[in-house]
Amino acid sequence: MPDRGNIPATPSSLWKYADFLPVGIDNAVSLGEGCTPIVNVEGFGHKPIRVKDESRNPTWSFKDRLATVAVSWARMIGAPAIATSSTGNAGAAAAAYAARAGIPCIVLTYKGAAGAIVAQMRSYGAMVLTVPEMQDRWTILSQAIEEFGWFPTSPFFGPAVGSNPIGIEGYKTLAYEIAEQSNWNVPDWCVLPVCYGDALFGMWKGFDEMIRWGWIDACPRLVAAEVSGSLSAAADQNLDMPPAVSRNSKSIANSIDVTRGTFQAHEALKRSHGCAIALDDTALVDAKNKLARTSGLSVETSSAAAFAAIDVLASRNIIGPEDNVLAVLTASGLKDYGTSGTDRLEALEVDPSLSSVLGALSNAYGFHV
Ligand SMILES: Cc1ncc(COP(=O)(O)O)c(C=O)c1O
Numbered sequence: 001m002p003d004r005g006n007i008p009a010t011p012s013s014l015w016k017y018a019d020f021l022p023v024g025i026d027n028a029v030s031l032g033e034g035c036t037p038i039v040n041v042e043g044f045g046h047k048p049i050r051v052k053d054e055s056r057n058p059t060w061s062f063k064d065r066l067a068t069v070a071v072s073w074a075r076m077i078g079a080p081a082i083a084t085s086s087t088g089n090a091g092a093a094a095a096a097y098a099a100r101a102g103i104p105c106i107v108l109t110y111k112g113a114a115g116a117i118v119a120q121m122r123s124y125g126a127m128v129l130t131v132p133e134m135q136d137r138w139t140i141l142s143q144a145i146e147e148f149g150w151f152p153t154s155p156f157f158g159p160a161v162g163s164n165p166i167g168i169e170g171y172k173t174l175a176y177e178i179a180e181q182s183n184w185n186v187p188d189w190c191v192l193p194v195c196y197g198d199a200l201f202g203m204w205k206g207f208d209e210m211i212r213w214g215w216i217d218a219c220p221r222l223v224a225a226e227v228s229g230s231l232s233a234a235a236d237q238n239l240d241m242p243p244a245v246s247r248n249s250k251s252i253a254n255s256i257d258v259t260r261g262t263f264q265a266h267e268a269l270k271r272s273h274g275c276a277i278a279l280d281d282t283a284l285v286d287a288k289n290k291l292a293r294t295s296g297l298s299v300e301t302s303s304a305a306a307f308a309a310i311d312v313l314a315s316r317n318i319i320g321p322e323d324n325v326l327a328v329l330t331a332s333g334l335k336d337y338g339t340s341g342t343d344r345l346e347a348l349e350v351d352p353s354l355s356s357v358l359g360a361l362s363n364a365y366g367f368h369v
Pocket of ligand 1: 195
């Protein structure tokens with residue numbers, strides 16, 4: 001049984017937990033990911049919540065935890081290429097780590113993917129192609145895996161179970177870090193935005209391991225902040241498999257905009273006695289703006305879902321006033337500025353005089369001296 005007292009202090013990356021990952025540290029393709037800070041934020045729920053700020057990772061999202069482990073494995077087995085079907089952050093992370101490993105990277109995405117993230121993928125030298133339908137992306141990927149041995153980091157068949165299981169192991173380090181940073185008294189609740197539930201399931205697995213090793217007493221109740229309502233429907237209707245939920249319009253939270261949750265996410269919620277909360281665009285924009293303007297944290301729109309979910313749970317008294325709550329801030333606001341439709345992020349042009357500055361401050365921003 002591993003001893004938590006033997007966790008090394010270095011490297012200051014998630015690879016300090018290499019003993020519990022499928023790849024040893026000698027084979028790690030690392031950019032210094034993980035070991036992200038926890039900061040306090042007020043204004044959501046009752047007491048200050050703790051925020052695990054994953055925007056501080058090398059490609060500014062928590063997907064680096066998956067990519068570092070998956071690409072390390074791919075390099076170890078001599079994969080000829082990394083391939084992924086991604087709308088954004090997973091593709092950007094795969095591209096960065098593939099570049100670091102010296103392996104070609106192919107990203108199949110779709111036309112509406114956020115411009116900044118596609119540019120990020122390209123900047124690492126990834127070959128980025130758009131294919132309209134997710135189903136077609138998966139078919140192409142599975143053919144290339146079969147024929148050329150490309151190494152997939154994303155799902156490539158449906159209904160999706162999740163991304164590459166080797167990569168998902170990387171998310172266990174979120175749980176290890178949260179426990180260690182909490183002095184082994186884990187939060188009552190951990191809330192995160194969910195798409196395929198890779199991070200949700202990986203975190204649950206990490207907490208579960210630590211319980212079995214005697215490092216912590218209990219698993220936090222895990223909460224999936226979702227936009228589809230699929231996981232919520234599975235819980236409400238006591239289904240084994242989350243159903244596909246059709247919607248009239250796309251969510252502004254591109255990164256988590258799927259119509260169907262996964263079995264692994266549903267299981268993680270059941271096993272941790274957690275729940276799913278479905279959120280609409282208005283709740284996401286409100287939470288995103290509140291976070292940036294009152295806490296100085298700029299988050300990708302999908303990341304705001306965790307904070308909106310905490311508001312919902314607190315208003316329903318499901319989260320109690322004294323409960324310790326942690327939100328996982330999954331990606332930086334730099335990823336999708338200007339995509340929520342309501343953002344006014346441009347600077348105002350004024351005449352070069354103090355009076356016109358004061359006039360604009362008052363008229364446009366309501367600021368009076
Ligand atoms: C910023 C962000 N948050 C959350 C998620 C959900 O990830 P998962 O598939 O682990 O549920 C994604 C997935 O793409 C993402 O990019």
